[in-house]
Amino acid sequence: xxxxxxxxxxxxxxVGAATATLLAVSSTPAATxxxxxPTPDQSADPSAGNGSTRAVLEGYLADSWDSMAAMTDESTGxxxxxxxxxxxxxxxxxxxxxxxxGAYLWSxxxxxxxxxxxxxxxxxRVRTTLRTVAGLEKHEPSGMFYNWYDPxxxxxxxxxxxxxxxxxxxxxxxxxxxxxxxxxxxxxAIPQLARQARAxxxxxxxxxxxxxxxxxxxxxxxxxxxxGGQIRGxxxxxxxxxxxxxxxxxxxxxxxxxxxxxxxxxxxPRMASYLGIAAGQIPQRHYFGTMxxxxxxxxxxxxxxxxxxxxxxxxxxxxxxxxxxxxxxKVVPTWGGSMFEALMVPLFVPEERWGPRSWGVNHPLxxxxxxxxxxxxAGYGYWGFSPSNDPAGGxxxxxxxxxxxxxxxxxxxxxxxxxxxxxxxxPDRAGEPAPTTYGDGVVxxxxxxxxxxxxxREALANLANLREDFDAYGPGGFxxxxxxxxxxxxxEYLALDQGMVVAALGNALTRDALRDYVSRGAMESKLRPLMxxxxxxxxxx
Numbered sequence: 001x002x003x004x005x006x007x008x009x010x011x012x013x014x015v016g017a018a019t020a021t022l023l024a025v026s027s028t029p030a031a032t033x034x035x036x037x038p039t040p041d042q043s044a045d046p047s048a049g050n051g052s053t054r055a056v057l058e059g060y061l062a063d064s065w066d067s068m069a070a071m072t073d074e075s076t077g078x079x080x081x082x083x084x085x086x087x088x089x090x091x092x093x094x095x096x097x098x099x100x101x102g103a104y105l106w107s108x109x110x111x112x113x114x115x116x117x118x119x120x121x122x123x124x125r126v127r128t129t130l131r132t133v134a135g136l137e138k139h140e141p142s143g144m145f146y147n148w149y150d151p152x153x154x155x156x157x158x159x160x161x162x163x164x165x166x167x168x169x170x171x172x173x174x175x176x177x178x179x180x181x182x183x184x185x186x187x188x189a190i191p192q193l194a195r196q197a198r199a200x201x202x203x204x205x206x207x208x209x210x211x212x213x214x215x216x217x218x219x220x221x222x223x224x225x226x227x228g229g230q231i232r233g234x235x236x237x238x239x240x241x242x243x244x245x246x247x248x249x250x251x252x253x254x255x256x257x258x259x260x261x262x263x264x265x266x267x268x269p270r271m272a273s274y275l276g277i278a279a280g281q282i283p284q285r286h287y288f289g290t291m292x293x294x295x296x297x298x299x300x301x302x303x304x305x306x307x308x309x310x311x312x313x314x315x316x317x318x319x320x321x322x323x324x325x326x327x328x329x330k331v332v333p334t335w336g337g338s339m340f341e342a343l344m345v346p347l348f349v350p351e352e353r354w355g356p357r358s359w360g361v362n363h364p365l366x367x368x369x370x371x372x373x374x375x376x377x378a379g380y381g382y383w384g385f386s387p388s389n390d391p392a393g394g395x396x397x398x399x400x401x402x403x404x405x406x407x408x409x410x411x412x413x414x415x416x417x418x419x420x421x422x423x424x425x426x427p428d429r430a431g432e433p434a435p436t437t438y439g440d441g442v443v444x445x446x447x448x449x450x451x452x453x454x455x456x457r458e459a460l461a462n463l464a465n466l467r468e469d470f471d472a473y474g475p476g477g478f479x480x481x482x483x484x485x486x487x488x489x490x491x492e493y494l495a496l497d498q499g500m501v502v503a504a505l506g507n508a509l510t511r512d513a514l515r516d517y518v519s520r521g522a523m524e525s526k527l528r529p530l531m532x533x534x535x536x537x538x539x540x541x
Contacts, residue, residue: 103499228289
C-alpha cells in the first residue's frame with residue numbers, strides 16, 4: 001500500500017505556494033478535446049512542471065466530462081442520476097434531480113470554457129436542457145422544483161422506478177439551490193440563453209423556506225437582539241407520511257414543511273441561504289442565524305463534544321463563535337464531518353477571500369483534518385471522506401466523525417467506527433476511549449478535487465495513489481468510491497459527484513471563471529461584507 005508523498009502539516013506557505021502553481025499553469029492555452037496529455041500516473045506532482053500539471057488536470061476533466069455527457073438524454077437535455085462505469089447508455093438510471101440538472105448545466109459551461117466542446121455545442125446542449133426545465137411540473141407559487149423526474153421524459157416521479165414504491169413529491173431547499181446555481185452560471189456565461197435561464201430562476205423564491213422566528217439568542221430577554229432565522233429542509237404540497245408542519249411563510253396556501261430546519265452553518269444548505277440573500281428574498285441577518293457550533297451547555301450535550309469559543313454580535317444577532325477540537329486544532333465543524341458539506345459551496349462563492357478571518361482560516365484546517373484522519377489517525381494511507389456510493393452496494397454518508405457537530409456523525413469506514421467523546425461537565429456524557437483501529441475506509445475521489453484549492457499537492461498525490469493502487473479509474477474518470485482495505489470499488493459515476501469534480505477542475509484551469517459567473521453582483525455586494533465582518537475562533541497548531 002502506498003503512502004501519501006506529501007505528509008507534512010499544511011502550513012500557509014505550502015498552501016500558498018502550491019495554489020500559486022495551479023494558478024500559474026492555468027494561464028496557458030486550454031487543451032482541445034483531442035489532446036489530453038499524459039496520464040495522471042506519469043506526472044501528478046505540480047513540482048514536475050507547469051505543463052505536466054496542467055495536462056494532468058486536463059486529462060481528469062476531459063474524462064469526467066465524458067461521464068456527464070454519457071449520462072445525459074439527448075432529447076431532453078436532462079442527466080441521469082448515475083451511470084455504470086462503462087458509460088453504456090443502457091446503464092443510466094431512470095431518475096434525476098434538480099441538483100443533477102444544475103451540475104450538468106455548469107459542467108457544460110466548464111467544457112466550453114476549457115475548449116473540450118465548441119461554443120455552439122455548449123449552447124445547443126444547454127438550450128435543450130432549459131427548454132425541458134421550463135416545462136417541468138413544479139410548485140408554481142414558489143417556483144421550486146420537485147426532487148425526482150424521469151430524465152427521458154421530464155415527467156415528475158410519483159413512483160420509484162426501481163421498485164414501484166410511492167414517491168411523495170418534495171421541494172428541497174438544497175436541491176433547488178444547486179439548480180438555481182446552474183441557471184445562474186448559464187445566465188452569465190451564455191448570453192444567447194440568458195433570458196431563458198433568468199426566466200426560470202427569477203420564479204424561484206427561497207423565501208418560501210425561511211423561518212425568521214427560528215434561531216438561537218444569547219439572551220432571549222434582550223430586546224436589542226435579533227433572531228437570524230433559519231431555513232427549512234423543504235416542503236411537500238400534500239401531507240406526507242411522518243412528520244411535517246403545515247404553514248406558509250409567504251402567506252399563500254399551506255404547504256407541509258419538514259419538521260427540521262438547517263441549523264448548522266458550515267454545511268451545503270448555505271448555498272440556498274446565499275441565493276436567497278442575494279435575491280433579497282431572505283434578510284442578510286440570516287447569515288448569522290445558524291450555528292457555528294451549538295452553545296457549550298448540557299442542553300446541547302448530544303452533539304460531538306464540548307465546543308470552545310466566545311459570543312459576538314453581528315448585525316444585531318448574537319453568534320456563538322464556537323469550534324471543536326481536532327488533533328491540536330480548533331475547527332468550525334460541518335454537521336456530519338464530510339468534505340462536500342464544507343467545500344461544495346466555495347466552488348462557486350469565494351468564501352475564503354471574502355471572509356479571510358473566518359472561511360479563510362477554516363477551509364484549509366478542515367482539509368488538513370480530513371488528510372490527517374485518513375493518513376495518521378485511521379491509517380488508511382488515503383483520504384477524502386464524503387457521501388458517495390458504498391463500494392459494497394447502495395449509497396452512504398462518509399466523513400470524519402470528529403469534524404462534525406452531530407454526535408454519531410458520519411464515519412469513514414464500513415464498520416462505522418465512531419468515537420463517543422466526552423462532553424465536559426455533563427454527567428450523561430462521560431465518553432469513551434478513542435478508537436485505536438479502524439476498518440475498511442471508504443474514500444471518494446470527488447473529496448480530493450474539492451480540496452484541490454486548499455491542498456493542491458496533497459490532493460494530486462492522493463488521486464495518483466488511488467489510481468495506481470486500485471481499479472479506480474475508467475472511461476469517465478475516477479469511479480465513485482473505493483474501499484481502501486477491501487479493494488472494493490463502486491464502478492459507477494454519479495452526476496452530483498462528477499459535477500463537483502468538473503467544477504473544481506474548471507476553476508483550476510480557467511482562473512475561477514465558474515466562481516466569477518456566480519459571485520459577482522448582488523451575491524458579492526450583500527454577502528461579502530457579512531463574511532468580511534465575521535471572525536471565527538478557528539486555530540491551527
